Amino acid sequence: MKVVLDAMGGDHAPEVVVAGGVQAARELGVAVVLVGDKALIEAELAQYNLSALSLPVVHASQVIEMTDKPAEAVRAKKDSSMTVGLKLVKSGAADAFVSAGNSGGVLAAALFGLGRIQGIKRPALSTFYPTLGGRCFVLDVGANTDCRPEYLLQFGIMGSAYVQRLWGVPRPRVGILSTGEEEGKGSTLTREAYTLLKDSSLNFIGNVEGKDIPLGLADVVVTDGFTGNVVIKLSEGVARLISSILEEEIRRRPQAMLGALLSRSAMGAAKGRLDYTEYGGGALLGVKGVTIVAHGRSNAKAIKNAVRVAVQAAEGGLLTAIEQGVRGYTHSEVPK
């Protein structure tokens, strides 16, 4: 198993990315191909004891920056770490690609370098979302800000394939994010997508509301990339708000400060369960190659976990599962 890691992607690249790559190689026992500025990467690698680890470096002279316009940058920078890294996957030299860089850039580079799976209209960015009972799978969280109903149907197919194959849930409950439980609630987009999902062979449970995502009512939550992006960023903001307000109130009360000290390990455990770095990264689904997009602010642990997600997806046959899932819908106009 060989995973390509974009050493230049992310707010703390290359140092943190290389650190995460070293951790991944050590803990997961896989080869991690580091792509980017060879001199910089090797300077970072020099700090570690790498005996018995497989961490080849592949040089790429350019970087898709966070501030770059994705499609333009991918076209202009033919030797970017993203493009060079994805070529290794495309050619079969590696099994998966991970980047914490410009997510629009990864999307554009993957569309250009890997292409779409046959029948897929729009690739979607997915994420794990921690819930009361465990986790759920949300997509699209940002690849497509304007969607059509049939895209949402395909997001449901891809999400269901992922959760079935990689989480081992036999019949994932697929819900569509809307403004009320009843059929007929929601926007024109969600109402039309509802009909397509209801008529599909997915285990469609109907509309779910905003509150139902963290409560874990669905295994897969389908939404357009605009709303999905708001969902993940808002969740992060709410968590920060709650933690800050709690901290403020505790600081005002000496007795509560003692209490907080005693509860520290419980609070740490709760934070850990909600921590994105534990989840690593979200798969870009629908392109012809396992592609994982990690958070731009990823620390080394988050990078390592993103590599873990990539390994699971590659070993678990994610692409085959999506191809099979979408096949039933591509040869007929109306999904069965």
Place this chain on the structure above:
Amino acid sequence: MKVVLDAMGGDHAPEVVVAGGVQAARELGVAVVLVGDKALIEAELAQYNLSALSLPVVHASQVIEMTDKPAEAVRAKKDSSMTVGLKLVKSGAADAFVSAGNSGGVLAAALFGLGRIQGIKRPALSTFYPTLGGRCFVLDVGANTDCRPEYLLQFGIMGSAYVQRLWGVPRPRVGILSTGEEEGKGSTLTREAYTLLKDSSLNFIGNVEGKDIPLGLADVVVTDGFTGNVVIKLSEGVARLISSILEEEIRRRPQAMLGALLSRSAMGAAKGRLDYTEYGGGALLGVKGVTIVAHGRSNAKAIKNAVRVAVQAAEGGLLTAIEQGVRGYTHSEVPK
């Protein structure tokens, strides 16, 4: 000051609504007109010592139920508590209307019974959102699931008028909810609305992301009613998730349980700052009469606080502020 309260609206009507109405009359010193089934309301009122309080009852024989289709129900039930109550505001017999009932029903009944403020294309449902620094004002949170860019401009105008007039913020910072800070990020809708807002005389601060709402980056956050509805329900769900996970982790550790006991008042204070019942209800902006929609699950305190919001809006001249705000934009095609 006379506020009409829909005694039949909400999950716990009429008992909890009447209790809230009594609290409001007592604590705010206003007259609260209770509209609904006279016998039921009077049976509830009989439990209280009402000396010196003004709580007249106006009979209405029908109820718009939570499960009713709003527009149809409003047309069919001419003697519903909503329709009867709004007539009192329309005629000038009362100053404001409050309901915790079917929010679509309130919208339909207010559109039908009060009409729109001249120049307003679509009324919007608003809410207060607790933030790190205080609170912000979010709209639309559910009245319009499909929006056009000019609606969002008007939401900005109405929200700014509200926050300026009722919160005393001289130049409210107006942001549009989107998927990235930079101009050009977002959906077709938000990009077009961005241009309108930028060209307006509002204090427009550009795009805000999901996380920026709780962090308090804007005083007014403008969004379509689909996304806004997801935002408020998701926030509620995330808060419940965090509180449940924290509780689970505390229960596993005897020392943390002692700690939690010592931190109890701090936790209570933090919860209070995030508690929707403190905020009461959201104004339905753009109709010709002060109309406040309270949460369906409102307890008596939430009802009382919704009446407080109604009193503030009526006393503060909300309608005049919105009329003035929108006037600058109604006589020209292109907003200045």
